[in-house]
Amino acid sequence: MASIVIIAPFEELAQTANKACETLGKEIPIITCSVDEAVTRAKEAERNGAEVIISRGTAAWKISEANLSIPVVSIPISGYDLLRAYVQATALGGRIGIADTEEVLRGVESLEAIFNCKIKKYTIYSLEDVESAVEALLQEGIDVLIGKSVYVNRVKSVKGRPISTVILSSGIESIIQAICEAEQLISVRRKEVAQTEQLQTVLDFITEGVIAIDQQGAVTVFNPAAERLLNLSAQSVKGRPIDKVLPSFKMTEVLQSGEERLNQIIDMHPLKLIGHLVPIHFNMNVIGVLCTFNELSQFQKQEQEIRQKLYHKGHVTRYQLRDVVGQSPVFQQTLNKVKKYAGVDSTVLVTGETGVGKEVLAHLIHSLSPRSRGPFVAVNCAAIPEQLLESELFGYVEGAFTGARKKGKAGYFELAHRGTIFLDEIGELDETLQVRLLRVLQERQVMRLGDERVVPVDVRVIAASNRNLEDMVAEGRFRADLFYRINVLRIDVPPLRERKEDFPLLCEHLIKELRPYVRRQIKGIEKKAMDLMKQYEWPGNIRELRNFIERAMILSQHDWIDLETVLEAGGAPFQTLYKKETEKNVPPVDENTVHKPSGQKQLSPGRLRDHEYDQIFRVLKETHYNQTKAAQILGISRTTLWRKLKEAKRNKL
Numbered sequence: 332m333a334s335i336v337i338i339a340p341f342e343e344l345a346q347t348a349n350k351a352c353e354t355l356g357k358e359i360p361i362i363t364c365s366v367d368e369a370v371t372r373a374k375e376a377e378r379n380g381a382e383v384i385i386s387r388g389t390a391a392w393k394i395s396e397a398n399l400s401i402p403v404v405s406i407p408i409s410g411y412d413l414l415r416a417y418v419q420a421t422a423l424g425g426r427i428g429i430a431d432t433e434e435v436l437r438g439v440e441s442l443e444a445i446f447n448c449k450i451k452k453y454t455i456y457s458l459e460d461v462e463s464a465v466e467a468l469l470q471e472g473i474d475v476l477i478g479k480s481v482y483v484n485r486v487k488s489v490k491g492r493p494i495s496t497v498i499l500s501s502g503i504e505s506i507i508q509a510i511c512e513a514e515q516l517i518s519v520r521r522k523e524v525a526q527t528e529q530l531q532t533v534l535d536f537i538t539e540g541v542i543a544i545d546q547q548g549a550v551t552v553f554n555p556a557a558e559r560l561l562n563l564s565a566q567s568v569k570g571r572p573i574d575k576v577l578p579s580f581k582m583t584e585v586l587q588s589g590e591e592r593l594n595q596i597i598d599m600h601p602l603k604l605i606g607h608l609v610p611i612h613f614n615m616n617v618i619g620v621l622c623t624f625n626e627l628s629q630f631q632k633q634e635q636e637i638r639q640k641l642y643h644k645g646h647v648t649r650y651q652l653r654d655v656v657g658q659s660p661v662f663q664q665t666l667n668k669v670k671k672y673a674g675v676d677s678t679v680l681v682t683g684e685t686g687v688g689k690e691v692l693a694h695l696i697h698s699l700s701p702r703s704r705g706p707f708v709a710v711n712c713a714a715i716p717e718q719l720l721e722s723e724l725f726g727y728v729e730g731a732f733t734g735a736r737k738k739g740k741a742g743y744f745e746l747a748h749r750g751t752i753f754l755d756e757i758g759e760l761d762e763t764l765q766v767r768l769l770r771v772l773q774e775r776q777v778m779r780l781g782d783e784r785v786v787p788v789d790v791r792v793i794a795a796s797n798r799n800l801e802d803m804v805a806e807g808r809f810r811a812d813l814f815y816r817i818n819v820l821r822i823d824v825p826p827l828r829e830r831k832e833d834f835p836l837l838c839e840h841l842i843k844e845l846r847p848y849v850r851r852q853i854k855g856i857e858k859k860a861m862d863l864m865k866q867y868e869w870p871g872n873i874r875e876l877r878n879f880i881e882r883a884m885i886l887s888q889h890d891w892i893d894l895e896t897v898l899e900a901g902g903a904p905f906q907t908l909y910k911k912e913t914e915k916n917v918p919p920v921d922e923n924t925v926h927k928p929s930g931q932k933q934l935s936p937g938r939l940r941d942h943e944y945d946q947i948f949r950v951l952k953e954t955h956y957n958q959t960k961a962a963q964i965l966g967i968s969r970t971t972l973w974r975k976l977k978e979a980k981r982n983k984l
């Protein structure tokens with residue numbers, strides 16, 4: 332069935348409509364019928380799929396009153412139509428009168444002005460008016476009557492003075508205009524239907540409950556999720572006052588105040604919901620309220636999942652058991668502790684010299700623990716500038732301080748929720764932060780800077796230090812109460828020199844790991860070279876060994892790292908060592924200072940000396956204060972560099 336149907340209440344209109352369709356090159360069904368049949372035929376057309384009905388005058392008016400679900404376009408009487416009828420009427424001679432609707436008569440007034448003529452007019456409001464209209468016009472002494480066919484046909488049946496009649500009918504332009512209007516209506520309606528369908532699909536499939544009320548507070552929307560969450564059918568709720576069916580939603584309060592309410596807890600005992608209530612505005616008036624809601628527990632779960640997804644980015648463990656090498660009994664004992672401690676939630680303090688693998692073991696504790704699916708957040712307390720550390724650890728709310736990000740920021744403790752936080756170099760925390768950390772550990776909740784609310788956090792804490800915390804406590808530089816809080820479980824990672832049995836395995840592991848970086852297929856280390864390496868003290872422990880192997884792999888002329896390469900890679904200290912070895916006289920290695928392979932002095936982890944301080948600043952200057960590069964050149968970790976800079980600051984050097 333065509334989308335447009337023309338219902339013509341008289342033959343002449345049907346013929347003009349036919350011509351209009353031919354002109355437009357369109358095939359539009361034209362039904363000719365009496366005015367009385369118009370409604371029945373229009374309903375029939377609607378049933379057959381018509382989207383718009385075009386009709387005229389009284390027929391159009393009757394169809395539009397018949398409550399069809401499709402629109403009706405009325406063919407207008409245009410100025411041309413009036414002009415045509417006027418010309419015909421003047422040709423007949425005598426005084427002219429016209430009886431028609433108000434709208435048509437307005438056009439007649441323009442005609443009178445243009446032709447400077449007088450036409451008697453009578454307004455017709457309904458068909459019943461026709462006879463009295465004609466009577467009145469006749470009394471006024473008219474000779475020619477202009478009117479639509481329904482009126483004019485009736486006039487002919489009125490006996491009295493003979494009168495000429497001219498039928499006022501719509502011409503081809505008016506019908507074309509009506510067809511264009513009908514087509515526009517169809518396109519707008521199709522868009523509307525598509526939008527409604529889309530909205531309906533959203534409402535049907537959205538997992539949040541959606542309720543809307545109108546200005547009177549009656550429920551207009553109640554989607555399937557709302558049905559499921561509240562165990563109520565839409566049918567039983569729609570059209571009823573919300574205050575009667577769901578008073579706890581308090582939607583009429585928003586209707587009255589016009590103010591939105593977000594994150595409202597709606598108590599539907601035993602069910603708890605979280606909802607957003609927003610007023611619906613139209614022309615500055617509140618015409619309804621929309622509420623979207625979900626189960627509170629569901630919301631919390633989703634939030635948690637998002638938190639984890641977001642925070643997992645960059646907050647994951649890098650080390651699994653297979654990445655941790657060490658067969659020596661002393662290291663195996665350490666590993667056993669790690670495995671045991673992984674199973675519980677108590678705070679762990681990992682101690683040991685720089686580069687021994689404290690962070691590696693902290694990762695391992697997390698990845699072996701039931702929290703392994705949660706985040707692992709590593710914080711180097713020495714590497715974050717003091718003034719930022721507090722906000723980084725505990726977060727802040729909007730406007731907490733100048734430079735604070737809009738919307739605030741979660742601190743590391745919040746980020747580590749349901750996971751582990753690793754506080755490396757904990758000995759670097761100042762007094763204030765020690766107090767705040769103690770409170771977090773005691774109360775298991777954090778308060779963002781500038782906030783009054785507390786956020787409960789479920790975090791396991793692993794702390795590490797290569798400083799002697801006991802000494803720091805004794806010297807009053809570390810709070811005793813915090814020390815006892817973190818020193819619940821203790822892991823002392825042995826230095827490399829105390830587990831030289833691990834050397835071959837560690838070297839093999841590091842060579843394998845470094846091959847892709849140095850792009851050399853080095854197979855291993857020759858025995859003589861290895862023996863000499865074992866004699867060295869390795870104050871920088873595994874980190875130093877790793878850097879050494881990387882250098883040796885690059886320098887090596889063969890597939891195997893030989894003694895020559897080790898001597899070259901090790902520089903002066905190795906050459907001295909080798910010389911002393913061959914002389915069978917191995918003196919103890921200076922505890923504090925060892926030589927860097929290039930012949931430079933390498934900085935020891937111990938207390939800062941003046942010449943070391945000079946060296947640090949010289950290298951920093953050379954590297955344009957790039958701390959990572961400077962640490963590399965100095966042969967120390969970034970952390971050690973930080974610590975040394977802090978120490979220098981503290982000692983006002």
Ligand SMILES: Nc1ncnc2c1ncn2[C@@H]1O[C@H](COP(=O)(O)OP(=O)(O)OP(=O)(O)O)[C@@H](O)[C@H]1O
Nearest residue numbers: 654655656685686687688689690691797873874968
């Ligand atoms: N048992 C191990 N097996 C393999 N590699 C290890 C092991 N322990 C440490 N490493 C490697 O040694 C380097 C230093 O380790 P890590 O950063 O954990 O030391 P740290 O004790 O935390 O150092 P710092 O005190 O300077 O923070 C890392 O590159 C790590 O991969």
